Amino acid sequence: MTATLTPATRGLVEITGVRKSFSATEVLKGVSLTVEPGGVAVIVGPSGSGKSTLLRTINHLEKVDGGHISIDGKLVGYEIRGQKLHELREKDILKQRTEIGMVFQNFNLFPHLTALENVAEAPVVAQGRSKEEARRRGLELLDRVGLKDRAGAYPRQLSGGQQQRVAIARALALDPKILLFDEPTSALDPELVNEVLDVIRELAKSGTTLIIVTHEMGFARDVADTVVFMDQGQIVEQGTPQQIFTNPQEPRTRSFFSKVLEPAFNI
């Protein structure tokens, strides 16, 4: 699918002791997680466990209350000067974000722009590429997600699965080191889920670091290097899919999987 054959050397994500509260509720209670360059981490867990919030702290859509996150050794949202952490200015935060693509549950495509315009917007205004180049690259990416012939369509003229594939192409347009997926198939009809998962499967082989929040357990087992189980703002357990799905150590993990995994899925 992709031409990048370079071994993954970029896209190391280190999350250390991250805390986050919304008013009185603490949704992240000191989360630490490392995702190796080119790794595929799938975060699973019950709703309200803080999975999405954790994902959103990685590209600084949510500011953390404590702890820190770094990408390839560079802090996200802050800069070290002397003994102090200085909050980055908007401009620098935006620049950091161009290295991190994000795909949302509700696609969040810009409805007044065509599929191609959606994909080609950010490279021009955030990375200063020429319009012509962004367009050409946009068509390439739409082709990659199998939607080259729908380049001129508006999001509402596309099915949910097609919209999400455009959203993935849009995130790829910035050539990010890291891609974040926030329940990418949760808003889709069951028969459209696979067309999106197939695209993500291909990306998993491309050397880009992927961090995926999902409820698709079969997919998680296929694609993940690391499965992370979160509950109540904490990482309860993490390991290879084999370990987590077939031999979970923690009682909470066991009880969660006993509810979500259909018997036929158990190896």
Place this chain on the structure above:
Amino acid sequence: MSSATSRVAQVRPAPTVEPATTAEAGAAAAAPGQAATETASVTGSNLPSGGGLPPEGTARIAADYSSYRVVAAKHPWRWVGTAAVALGVLAVAWSLATNPRWEWGVVAQWFTAQSVVNGLLETLKLTAISGILGFVLGFILALMRLSASPLLVSVSWTFSWIFRSTPLLVQLLLWYNLGYLYEKISLGIPFTDVRFFEVQTTTLISQFAAAVLGLTLNQAAYSAEIIRGGILSVDQGQLEAAAALGIPAWRRSTRIVLPQAMRAILPTAFNEIIGLVKGTSIVYVLAYSELFYTVQVIYNRTQQVLPLLLVATLWYVVITSVLSVFQYYIERHYSKGAVRNLPLTPLQKARKFFATHAVTNRKSL
């Protein structure tokens, strides 16, 4: 019972009273042979039962209604209502045309008179200037109101509060009489005696300046709320997606949020502009010679009050109509992507109508 109905009854495994009666009615309307074959094909497809009390294990076949003619429901009261309204419209039109006191001749005589046209141009000028300035200022006020700074929020709020709670008439008179409150207007360093520039208030605030000032500030207060409402109507996810893509804040507002907000803003904004067109007539209190004041001056001289008011009214109708056409096309432009397929414009509809009719005519020849 015809032969068709009896055959229908035979293929039904569980005959009940209801389908038998419908089959009877159908046989009267349809060709007998057709009804029978169609029912037979339904039997073959093994449709599940649709109710009734068939014996355990036997599927009831859904009745076939394809041979029935559809009769539209009748709405007699709709016709009565339509007739009554048509009669009323006709009566109004008749009285407008035949009552000599409307003095249509006088209306025609003054409609394009130089002084009236000059007044009309002043009205258009006032509307355009205070409309544009009002919406620009309103946009800034809306952004202030949505900003994170408590000072900007409260200044914007207070502005809207003051200008929405005082009558426009009072505002206009106040601006015009500003010279009474402040004799001179100067530019300098506050709280010192340094002055770069000083001017008599009365020379600075002409009738025109007072009118523009009053209308603009009043308009800004209202349009700020309209624009803010439009911006709030755009899904938060749009901003998040744009931020996640590293799109700068100004570009997020102008390229992503505003075009989507326009759909909510436009209908109300055009309401406001149409209101402003007629609202400019209030500046007659400053003796500013826009359309309404001009007409007043004329009828005070000629005593033809109603015909001249009619002249002004008709011009306001013309302006509003033109604006409504603009509104239609601008709204259509911003509905790109919001509807799956854009509806045809009236012009396109007309073209399509003539095109299809030309084709059918050719065919019939």
